[in-house]
Amino acid sequence: MVANVTLKKAKQNKQDEFYTQIKDIEQELKHYKKHFLRKIVFCNCDDPEWSNFWKYFELNFDYLGLKKLISTHYEENKPSYKLEIIGDVTGDGKVDYKDIIKTPLKQNGDFRSPEAIEILKEADIVVTNPPFSLFREYIAQLMKYNKKFIIIGNQNAYTYKEIFTLIQQNKIWSGNKSGDMEFKVPDYYEPRATRYRQDETGQKWRSMGNICWFTNLDISKRHENLILYKQYNESEYPSYENYDAINIDKVTDIPLDYDGVMGVPITYLDKYNPKQFEIIELGIVGSCTFTNNRKMEILDKNGLSTGKFTYNAKGTLYKKYNPMLDKKPAFKDVETGELYSSIYARVLIRKRSS
DNA sequence: AAAGCGGCTCGTTCAAGCAG
DNA sequence: CTGCTTGAACGAGCCGCTTT
Numbered sequence: 121m122v123a124n125v126t127l128k129k130a131k132q133n134k135q136d137e138f139y140t141q142i143k144d145i146e147q148e149l150k151h152y153k154k155h156f157l158r159k160i161v162f163c164n165c166d167d168p169e170w171s172n173f174w175k176y177f178e179l180n181f182d183y184l185g186l187k188k189l190i191s192t193h194y195e196e197n198k199p200s201y202k203l204e205i206i207g208d209v210t211g212d213g214k215v216d217y218k219d220i221i222k223t224p225l226k227q228n229g230d231f232r233s234p235e236a237i238e239i240l241k242e243a244d245i246v247v248t249n250p251p252f253s254l255f256r257e258y259i260a261q262l263m264k265y266n267k268k269f270i271i272i273g274n275q276n277a278y279t280y281k282e283i284f285t286l287i288q289q290n291k292i293w294s295g296n297k298s299g300d301m302e303f304k305v306p307d308y309y310e311p312r313a314t315r316y317r318q319d320e321t322g323q324k325w326r327s328m329g330n331i332c333w334f335t336n337l338d339i340s341k342r343h344e345n346l347i348l349y350k351q352y353n354e355s356e357y358p359s360y361e362n363y364d365a366i367n368i369d370k371v372t373d374i375p376l377d378y379d380g381v382m383g384v385p386i387t388y389l390d391k392y393n394p395k396q397f398e399i400i401e402l403g404i405v406g407s408c409t410f411t412n413n414r415k416m417e418i419l420d421k422n423g424l425s426t427g428k429f430t431y432n433a434k435g436t437l438y439k440k441y442n443p444m445l446d447k448k449p450a451f452k453d454v455e456t457g458e459l460y461s462s463i464y465a466r467v468l469i470r471k472r473s474s
Numbered sequence: 475a476a477a478g479c480g481g482c483t484c485g486t487t488c489a490a491g492c493a494g
Numbered sequence: 495c496t497g498c499t500t501g502a503a504c505g506a507g508c509c510g511c512t513t514t
Contacts, residue, residue, distance in 0.1 A: 138506055252506050275482090276505055299479070303506075315507070328507060329479075370481070387481060465482085476501070483505100491500070 136251030138303035138326065140272060142172040148333055149176065151296050152270060154182040155245065155337045162243035163191040164231040165250045165258075168203045173248055181205060181215040190243065192229040192236050200229030202239065231258065240265055245337070247271065255353060256282055259334070263291070268337050270295060275330040278386045279402065279465045283334075288399045295333025298340050298390040302327035332390060346391040348376035365468055379473075383466035398469040 158197045161177055168174040168191040177189045189205040197261045204221045208214060227233040231240075231250070233423070240246070249272040260282065277283045277300065301449050315327045341413040350356075352375035357366040365381035368374055371388050381400055393398070 136506065249506095274506065276507090281503080305506085325505075329509095330482085330507065342507085372480090385481060476499100476514085479500105479511090481509090481511105483508085487502100487504080489502085491498105493498085494496090 136253055137306050138249065138304070139170060140172055140249045140303060142176055143466070144297070145172055145176045148295055148297055149247070149270065151339050152337055153184060153333075155268070156186055158185060158187045159244040160188040160190065160227060161180045161186055161243060162239060162246050163189075163248045164236055164240065164246060165194070165248040166191050167193055168344075169193070176315035177247070178205060178215070178217065181207075187244075190239055192225065192231070192239065194229040196228070199229060200225045200227070202229070209379055227288070232261065237261075237265070240267065241251075244268060244446070245270070252277075256280055259283060259286070259292070268335075270333060270335045270337060272301075273332060273334045275332050275387060275390075277334070278389050278467075281402075284402045287392070288401075290394055292334055292336045293342055294390050295335045296339060298330075298387075300327060300329050303307075303332035342393060343395070345396045346374070346394055348372075348374050352378040367466070379471055381468050381470050383468050386465050386467055388469065390468050395472060396473055397469040400470060403466045403468050 135305050145166060163171060163173045163177070166173050170192065174189075174191050177186065180186075181189060188208075190202060191204075192202045193200045201222055201224050204223070205215060205219050206221070208219055209221070210218045212218070225235050227235045244267075246267050246269040248264060252274055255273055255277055256262070258271075262271075263286070278287070283292070287294075292428065302325050305326045307322075309324050309325060309326065311318075311324075315329070317325050350373055352366075356373075357368065357375065357378070365383050366378065368382055368384045371385055371391060374382060374384055374388070383403055
């Protein structure tokens with residue numbers, strides 16, 4: 121049984137082999153230069169032979185004034201190794217691959233292994249693209265050991281309970297770039313209809329439109345106000361029926377003159393400046409309260425019947441909001457004909473009084 | 475027609491709760 | 495305890511509009 125679970129996990133984790141491009145690393149890390157002086161950088165989810173994170177720090181070791189660079193290599197089920205650079209040990213006047221010190225590990229180099237955790241304790245800043253399937257666990261470990269970090273993640277993680285709480289508490293925040301990012305993927309990855317390509321060398325690529333960086337290092341973007349243009353008016357900004365807030369479907373539509381609570385898309389967190397707005401909570405909009413066993417007809421994207429029924433819209437009762445806010449209907453109450461929309465997340469925010 | 479880009483779904487899974 | 499219902503959490507993407 122245990123072996124089966126392990127195998128299954130290993131298989132799932134295979135979808136975590138995405139290699140970040142050096143241009144994306146440069147573009148983000150240029151905003152953090154001041155943080156690296158005399159610091160120990162640890163890349164704990166990278167294959168140093170391939171990792172552009174390793175490459176970036178090797179090339180920029182002197183420019184950033186690093187004290188030490190460490191990377192652990194991961195092996196599926198056998199002892200691995202770590203690489204370190206502590207400076208120009210060859211004395212040839214520059215830091216490069218000749219200065220790399222390779223040391224065997226007793227364990228497999230997994231970021232959760234005791235050996236890797238010992239290295240983590242020594243490190244100042246962790247920079248990597250961790251496996252998304254272990255994202256919460258990964259962040260939890262960084263928080264536990266009180267480490268600074270700059271890592272790649274996915275906007276979906278904004279809605280993870282633990283991650284959202286950390287953002288709300290101003291313990292972590294999003295980095296500079298968010299949105300599209302393209303990654304090299306191993307050959308065994310299957311082609312897809314969208315966001316997939318194979319280049320002239322046969323290398324496979326995948327991209328995603330919801331990639332973002334997570335960090336707890338200060339960056340100037342965090343202190344910049346989101347520039348707003350629109351003015352509040354009742355007709356364009358309907359309130360939720362059972363929660364004292366207005367609904368907003370696009371970040372750019374946030375009105376500049378509304379003092380109450382607003383439900384905004386989670387992508388707002390890309391622009392979050394804690395001095396401009398405060399985060400009240402994460403909400404789920406949509407669905408509806410209805411008594412058990414009230415028959416609901418499931419509708420398609422055009423609001424037409426699919427011929428299917430449910431007795432409890434996807435098993436989810438809504439918490440706080442009126443679902444009838446210009447959303448495409450997803451359910452129709454068979455008895456009353458009332459329409460209900462589907463479910464999605466909103467961040468509830470309020471303007472800071474200046 | 476293709477590429478860029480902003481914004482955000484909904485079906486599955488599993489645990490907790492509850493009635494019998 | 496068993497079996498069913500309820501509810502919370504999740505997603506290395508997707509969609510549709512705009513620009514080139």
